Amino acid sequence: MSSKPLRADARRNRERILAAAEEVFARRGAAASTEDVAALAGVAIGTVFRHFPTKQDLLSAIVKDLLARLTAEVTELADGDPATALFDFFTRVVEQAAAKKAVVELLAQNGVQVGVADPVRGLREAIGVLLERAQSAGAVRAEVRLDEVMALLTATAQGALHGGWSDDLRNRTLGVIFAGLRG
């Protein structure tokens, strides 16, 4: 089921490449060159392609990574106060978005094409749990559906990402959305 474990140096490189890719693509968008990723990772171009045979593969890997981390955060929050968990998560994602740049962009526009449909579904379901609990606790109107929550989350993350919002602006913007969710 799992491929054989990588050699220590290979795993180290793989991680350096992923980190470099996240930074490079975050800063300059998905159009940034693979060479730049290699340079930042401190490896030769061939090494990047050994680990990720295609640029798409590299992009997918980053997105999957991010999704996994987000899903983990949701799970963690699921143990907290149902009345605030959803709003907390929402806030965290938008905070982070400002540091993820093109990753969010990829998530939004290419997510499925890039072959990360499954991880996306996982995140969606985890958020669905938060929503249900928030509604049970009376913190979110009953008629709000998961679809629009996801839409608002994605849209806001993108906005924060590209717009370069200040902390204050972010909070006020989220404030409007939260008010709308509460009714």
Added chain:
Amino acid sequence: MSSKPLRADARRNRERILAAAEEVFARRGAAASTEDVAALAGVAIGTVFRHFPTKQDLLSAIVKDLLARLTAEVTELADGDPATALFDFFTRVVEQAAAKKAVVELLAQNGVQVGVADPVRGLREAIGVLLERAQSAGAVRAEVRLDEVMALLTATAQGALHGGWSDDLRNRTLGVIFAGLRG
């Protein structure tokens, strides 16, 4: 202020190029080639570069165009019911976004770099008028500021654009935002 008036055929070409560019970049994103724009416009590539010395110039021109049209819409709506004008505009922009693709993307991420700061300011001010009137009419909470309205507008337009929202989803998403603005 204005450069010398263009010859009739030159002006005609300029407009055909702009229209073609809007369509091409809308459909395939800013990465589409200038050659494709020329082809759709029915002119040679050299003609595109005579009118827009740089691809960036072409992109900027499209964005300015869009902003001008949006500003005109705002002005038009300013004569209507203050309680609904802002929401109507918001809705229209998001509706159109789905058909503008990369233009919105450009607006969001490159706006300033591309040198369309002025037109953006014009649009912002026009929307500011709608907001004030809506607040005077009691349709929007008094403490809501123009900043977050712009942020929500941009974010939602991008979301609609990249997310491929259905009409229904768009309406429910906007519904949450409008509820949040009303308080």
Added chain:
Amino acid sequence: MSSKPLRADARRNRERILAAAEEVFARRGAAASTEDVAALAGVAIGTVFRHFPTKQDLLSAIVKDLLARLTAEVTELADGDPATALFDFFTRVVEQAAAKKAVVELLAQNGVQVGVADPVRGLREAIGVLLERAQSAGAVRAEVRLDEVMALLTATAQGALHGGWSDDLRNRTLGVIFAGLRG
């Protein structure tokens, strides 16, 4: 039916590229680089790709060119003495082969894949006429079929090509084959 005629300079370049390609691929095989072709032709690499969007296209063009020339030679010989026309053509092809290198190679192994099936068929049919006439004239045994004539022609061309035969060796080798065809 025909695309618009090329500009004078474009046609000149197209021909220089074809000539360069024929020489380069002849000398070093189909694996030679497109850059080398461009360099020999005295144009930039982009120019090669403007005329032949793919390396395969360039290779195909060369092969088609050669086939067209060969077919023309056959047609020309068809007016001569039926008893010698086939042998003359055979001899000429093998003579030329030594100067065509990889072109013959391509013809033999990739001909059809490369999309030159039609020109190949044309040549085959033209040779078929020579064969029939030679047989009517009693210069070739009646039971010899076009298939083996083509096979012998291709094989001998390749042999001459790769083997670097001397004039004398070529003549003696062909002598054996001609004796075999006569019976």
Added chain:
Amino acid sequence: MSSKPLRADARRNRERILAAAEEVFARRGAAASTEDVAALAGVAIGTVFRHFPTKQDLLSAIVKDLLARLTAEVTELADGDPATALFDFFTRVVEQAAAKKAVVELLAQNGVQVGVADPVRGLREAIGVLLERAQSAGAVRAEVRLDEVMALLTATAQGALHGGWSDDLRNRTLGVIFAGLRG
């Protein structure tokens, strides 16, 4: 004369690599990657390069192998009927060619460069014996020389190889050549 004897496992690997290389290069031509050879042999790429420091070395080794086997066949046939031995050998080589692909190709075009001159000479001499005997037996015209026999053999092997001849076509083609040799 000979390097130190290999360890048992090393010799085993060397042979598996040779076998894999013959198959891979046969099927996909000399352009196939060394990595693929390693994979088919079930060893790591480093092992291939330990045994054959260069891809060329590997190719040479295959060719030498083939030549050795062919020479052995000639020697074996030398004990048979002088009137048919040469023709039998000729037929066998051409039959096998269809299964050797790139090896024959290498033999023909790179033979000497690749440093297999000696084995080639050995094969040539062995075939020379068959020819002399066939001529003594009156099965081949006296004026036929070894040069053209080799030329015809190589050419036909290549033709069969690249042309994908059917059994029938191969026989008829050889039939013409044999008739030519007999006079």
Added chain:
DNA sequence: AATGAATGAGGCTTCATTCAT
């Protein structure tokens, strides 16, 4: 001796931009 990850030159192709016609 074997392994397999790393290297980096080199190949194909695209495309913004320039320039001769």
Added chain:
DNA sequence: TATGAATGAAGCCTCATTCAT
């Protein structure tokens, strides 16, 4: 002014070869 061919830098990817494990 328009045309469209030419340019050449830059990007993605492959693969022979080296080297640490």
